[in-house]
Amino acid sequence: MINHRRSLVCFVIVSTFIILVLCDETPEEIKRQRAFLIRKHLKRLKKQEGGIKLVGGRGEFEGNVEILHEGTWGAICDDEWDITEANIICKQLGYSETNVQPTVNSYFGPARRKYWMDNIYCDGTEKEISSCRFDGWGQHDCTSSEAAGVICEKPENVLKKRLTPHKKVMRRLPQNLKIRLRDGRVKTEGRVEIKTENDKWEVICGDGWSLLEAIVVCKHLNLGYASDAMQTTYFGGNLTNNSLAGIKCVGNEYSLSQCMYAKFHTGRCDSKDVAAVSCTNALADLVIDHHELMRSAHLEDLQMFFLQCAMEENCAASTAYDIQRTNPAWHLEPRRLLRFTAKIFNAGTDDFRPSIPKHLWEWHMCHRHYHSMEVFATFDIYDNKGKRVAEGHKASFCLEDNQCLPGTKPKFACANYGDQGISVNCSDIYKYTVDCQWVDISDLSPGLYTMKVAVNPEFKVPEMTFENNAAYCDFYYSQYYGTVTNCSVQRP
Ligand SMILES: *[C@@H]1O[C@H](CO)[C@@H](O)[C@H](O)[C@H]1NC(C)=O
Ligand SMILES: *[C@@H]1O[C@H](CO)[C@@H](O)[C@H](O)[C@H]1NC(C)=O
Ligand SMILES: *[C@@H]1O[C@H](CO)[C@@H](O)[C@H](O)[C@H]1NC(C)=O
Ligand SMILES: *[C@@H]1O[C@H](CO)[C@@H](O)[C@H](O)[C@H]1NC(C)=O
Ligand SMILES: [Ca+2]
Ligand SMILES: [Ca+2]
Ligand SMILES: [Ca+2]
Secondary structure, eight states: OHHHHHHHOEEEESSSOOEEESSOOOHHHHHHHHHHHHHHHHHHHHTTTOOEEEESSTTTTTTEEEEEETTEEEBBBBBTTOOHHHHHHHHHHOOOOOSEEEESSSSSSSSSSOEOSSSSOOSSSSSSGGGOOOOOTOOOOGGGGBBEEEEOOOOHHEEEEEEEOOOOOOOOOOOTEEEHHHHHHHOEEEEEEEOOTTOOOOEEEEEOOOOOHHHHHHHHTOEEEEEEEEEEEOOOOOOOOOOOOBOOOOOOHHHHHHSSGGGGGTTOOOSSSSEEEOOOOOOOOOOEOHHHHHOOOEEEEEEGGHHHHHTTOSEEEEHHHHHHHTTTTTGGEEEEEEEEOOOEOSSSSBOOSSSSSSGGGEEEETTTTTESOOOEEEEEEETTTTTTEEEEEEOOOOOOOOEEETTTTOOOOGGGGGOOOOOOTTEEEOTTTTTTTOOOOOTSSSEEEEEEEETTTOOOOOOOOOOTSSEEEEEEEOOSSSEEEEEEOOOO
């Protein structure tokens, strides 16, 4: 490549980092050389604070994301991981921002290192993932099966300008698929096996396996509801050559036949772990009360002076933090809040218990209670193009029985480090007067929007179904008032 006719005219551009030698070769070659040098430069950058790399994929262009902080590589958790964050990763690595796919649930194998980042929220303008807002280095509530990853556009495709998207071909599983559980301690758990056309039982790769798939397996086998989805070798089942991988269910299918699988993983898995489930008959089922939501929604203007506690808990939009940094009189600046009551009912057959054990609960000084779940609810506002316009705010609550149906005694209470949870037939109510029980809409212009309120949005705690965990409503905002109407209950 290099020894091609060297020419007379060479431009040497020296910037701080990049030395580009552009000769009058064919544009193709120049482009290729430039890309080569840029990638070399980026490789050097990768070894610096905030540098990133992709691991576990078929090439450098895909994999779980790892980031360098204080000289140590760490993983990134998939909570709130979507296309915005994936685009930043690919951009930071020098790939194009077209045909980017975010991956979740350790799609490229379990996280190999401790998590450095969780709950990342980028606005899309950042140059590096470490410039986005997140919970703080090393702060997370994730298991090793929650590694976040990306698939960037292959560099060959970019250089050849042949923008062939590497389509992730999702295939439908065969009808009348037979499945079974194997080697569990009880009949309701074990590794999942699928019967193939050749009459062989084969395991499923663990990569990407989550509660949504487990729910369908338990339903398919008539074993009730999924209480756990595992990526493990605990139940045996070393990978055979033809194991399926990348099975994706929505969670409302009644048979695994209705789910899809990713073709390109067939025959090889990135990790040794296989998919396993644990099923149960009794489980919690949170339902959001959308009538209460519509009834209680209203606007309120508050000066930032009153929001200091809330801002500490990330309850304001990012512009509020900019104002706080740059304006000496920031505490007089008003914010406009859409306040509403969130009433969450447990319609299941078992208590809803937090995902974090008690000794790891976090004490929140401002609000003077323990948070037992990092993200219990999210409040979002989208414009008519489906773009999130009011910050995807996450709320951590103290879970308790505030109101129960007649005949049910409240059991969980937050006071005095009490046990947290929501009993069957009880509701946990966050009144609109509660701090942080709002969306900061100061940056919104008047118009019609979609509001989404979701509980247990990351599916961290198993439930009978997630189909009733979110309310999608119309939010009409006229500068003087705001109304929430026409709610429908859906999955988050
Ligand atoms: C399965 O895995 C275990 C431990 O990883 C190993 O000891 C065993 O030899 C493997 N069996 C087969 C058939 O590959
Ligand atoms: C797995 O693939 C290897 C190489 O392709 C082959 O030798 C072996 O027989 C295959 N094993 C099974 C169980 O199909
Ligand atoms: C919850 O309420 C329903 C309907 O009122 C009732 O059938 C069910 O037995 C109650 N469950 C418990 C555990 O109290
Ligand atoms: C209510 O929302 C649905 C979609 O969820 C929409 O089709 C319908 O037009 C809305 N109705 C009104 C009155 O806005
Ligand atoms: Ca997650
Ligand atoms: Ca998290
Ligand atoms: Ca539910």
